[in-house]
Amino acid sequence: xxxxxxxxxxxATRNALALxxxxxxxxxxxxxxxxxxxxxxxxxxxEDVAMSSLAQDELGxxxxxxxxxxxxxxxxxxxDGIAYDRPPEGYYHARLLxxxxxxxxxxxxxxxxxxxxxxxxxxxxxxxxxxxxxxLVGKIRREERYHLMHAQTWLxxxxxxAGEPRDRLLDALSRLGPxxxxxxxxxxxxxxxxxxxITSATAAEQEARWRASIAPTFERLRLPPIPPTADPxxxxxxxxxxxxxxxxxxxxxxxxxxxxxx
Amino acid sequence: xSAISPDRIVAQAAIxxxxxxxxxxxxxxxxxxxxxxxxxxxxxRVELGPDRVRVELHPTFVACPAIDLIRATVLDRLAEIVPGxxxxxxxxxDPPWTSDRIGAQGRARLAAAGIAPPGPTAPGGLxxxxxxxxxxxxxxxxxxxxxxxxxxxxxxxxxxxxxREPFEAVKSV
Numbered sequence: 104x105x106x107x108x109x110x111x112x113x114x115a116t117r118n119a120l121a122l123x124x125x126x127x128x129x130x131x132x133x134x135x136x137x138x139x140x141x142x143x144x145x146x147x148x149x150e151d152v153a154m155s156s157l158a159q160d161e162l163g164x165x166x167x168x169x170x171x172x173x174x175x176x177x178x179x180x181x182x183d184g185i186a187y188d189r190p191p192e193g194y195y196h197a198r199l200l201x202x203x204x205x206x207x208x209x210x211x212x213x214x215x216x217x218x219x220x221x222x223x224x225x226x227x228x229x230x231x232x233x234x235x236x237x238x239l240v241g242k243i244r245r246e247e248r249y250h251l252m253h254a255q256t257w258l259x260x261x262x263x264x265a266g267e268p269r270d271r272l273l274d275a276l277s278r279l280g281p282x283x284x285x286x287x288x289x290x291x292x293x294x295x296x297x298x299x300x301i302t303s304a305t306a307a308e309q310e311a312r313w314r315a316s317i318a319p320t321f322e323r324l325r326l327p328p329i330p331p332t333a334d335p336x337x338x339x340x341x342x343x344x345x346x347x348x349x350x351x352x353x354x355x356x357x358x359x360x361x362x363x364x365x
Numbered sequence: 366x367s368a369i370s371p372d373r374i375v376a377q378a379a380i381x382x383x384x385x386x387x388x389x390x391x392x393x394x395x396x397x398x399x400x401x402x403x404x405x406x407x408x409x410r411v412e413l414g415p416d417r418v419r420v421e422l423h424p425t426f427v428a429c430p431a432i433d434l435i436r437a438t439v440l441d442r443l444a445e446i447v448p449g450x451x452x453x454x455x456x457x458x459d460p461p462w463t464s465d466r467i468g469a470q471g472r473a474r475l476a477a478a479g480i481a482p483p484g485p486t487a488p489g490g491l492x493x494x495x496x497x498x499x500x501x502x503x504x505x506x507x508x509x510x511x512x513x514x515x516x517x518x519x520x521x522x523x524x525x526x527x528x529r530e531p532f533e534a535v536k537s538v
Contacts, residue, residue: 149512156514163428238459245538
């Protein structure tokens with residue numbers, strides 16, 4: 104059975120869907136904002152254009168997801184209210200995105216790990232019973248192909264360059280690796296999502312697909328495999344000092360003049 | 366609404382959805398003003414009821430920053446052609462905008478402006494990396510991809526070895 108609007112959903116399904124939308128929107132919002140820090144200072148002009156465009160895409164995806172969420176919870180907040188008017192502890196993004204953008208190798212590696220995991224998550228939502236989400240996911244997946252190609256190209260370039268580029272990539276992998284799987288750590292409401300056919304696969308199935316999908320690339324590039332997720336119980340709830348700094352920055356204009364219209 | 370003359374009421378009563386569509390069709394795209402929102406396939410269904418008018422817009426990209434400006438322009442035009450009628454201008458992703466929605470006239474106008482029109486999308490919306498994209502200036506088929514990303518979300522940057530110049534191309538998506 105498909106649902107055309109929030110009103111067609113059972114309360115338990117609605118709550119589970121709200122948590123999924125919040126996780127996805129916060130993921131896109133935080134990586135989009137973090138990557139936008141490269142605007143003006145990327146290593147080469149072409150990448151300044153590319154990273155700015157990628158970040159803009161992600162912020163747009165976050166906005167569309169926050170809009171769906173605002174309609175679903177219907178508590179008077181609009182997309183901007185949800186995006187900006189929360190304390191840092193209230194954000195629900197995966198811990199992979201809690202790391203600072205770091206150097207170029209860390210940014211590229213995180214983009215690769217996130218984009219490959221996100222594409223598996225989106226694939227499982229493509230036939231979602233919640234029609235507005237299925238439609239949005241269909242649109243987002245077309246755009247994400249460009250992101251995947253960009254990340255794959257740069258990962259290979261860094262991994263195959265001997266010396267500093269590869270060393271920096273390996274350093275980044277040691278920092279990000281234990282948190283890479285957090286994008287696909289099960290949500291506490293997973294059972295309700297599966298029962299209502301919001302998603303078609305368990306998080307464990309999705310994580311297995313993701314690990315299998317990147318293994319050939321990691322083997323070919325002689326990169327060590329991604330370790331099991333560290334501390335999955337707090338995958339989306341413990342936030343770093345780096346994220347608190349990012350939050351202070353991203354919400355600063357909003358706090359200067361709450362409720363301003365643009 | 367006292368200024369409305371009987372003539373105008375008659376004229377309004379005769380307006381149908383096709384007339385509304387025609388009145389919106391030539392709105393230029395803010396980021397590619399050489400083509401209209403109809404030629405780009407952004408303008409979708411138009412429904413005209415006795416007490417409301419609904420227009421669907423298909424954003425080229427989810428994050429397209431021009432879409433709010435397009436919506437405002439559509440609302441202005443609706444206020445002229447069907448004044449006083451509540452208007453609903455909605456962004457829809459079903460069906461999604463794809464570059465295949467750009468018609469022959471839109472493609473010709475893009476090429477004339479030096480922007481290569483998109484090639485066909487593969488089944489499932491996969492982009493074709495080794496697709497031949499002709500240079501909009503000299504027609505050379507030997508152009509190569511320079512950057513997947515460009516000055517707006519919907520454009521890539523390519524290089525023509527015969528002109529020895531870069532050019533923009535609309536993404537296949």
